[in-house]
Amino acid sequence: MKYQGSCHCRQVAFEVEGELTQVIACNCSICSKKGALQWGVSPAAFRLLTPAEDMATYTFGSQTIQHRFCPRCGVHAFAEGILAGRPMVMVNARCLEEVELAALPVRQFDGRSL
Numbered sequence: 001m002k003y004q005g006s007c008h009c010r011q012v013a014f015e016v017e018g019e020l021t022q023v024i025a026c027n028c029s030i031c032s033k034k035g036a037l038q039w040g041v042s043p044a045a046f047r048l049l050t051p052a053e054d055m056a057t058y059t060f061g062s063q064t065i066q067h068r069f070c071p072r073c074g075v076h077a078f079a080e081g082i083l084a085g086r087p088m089v090m091v092n093a094r095c096l097e098e099v100e101l102a103a104l105p106v107r108q109f110d111g112r113s114l
């Protein structure tokens with residue numbers, strides 16, 4: 001299945017191919033403040049539909065993950081980087097269209113301890 005995603009104002013838009021069967025609530029310092037529900041996919045399953053220069057990027061700590069957000073509306077739509085040794089894109093499932101988040105199981109992830 002192909003999912004469409006975007007920030008609030010749609011300056012940052014993307015699509016994701018895959019089966020969304022659960023989302024991850026991570027308790028690390030940034031995820032808890034974003035309030036994001038994450039869906040981890042391989043970079044091959046993710047396609048950015050808008051110019052990369054229209055996004056802003058935030059990094060912190062070990063700088064291994066690029067947190068992408070929209071400089072216009074401020075929504076953090078996804079992050080990308082090396083997670084557990086492999087390239088990953090963490091999509092904020094709250095930014096996907098036609099997804100009934102309340103129907104999906106939420107897995108708690110202890111990112112704070114990493």
Ligand SMILES: [Zn+2]
Nearest residue numbers: 007009070073
């Ligand atoms: Zn936006």
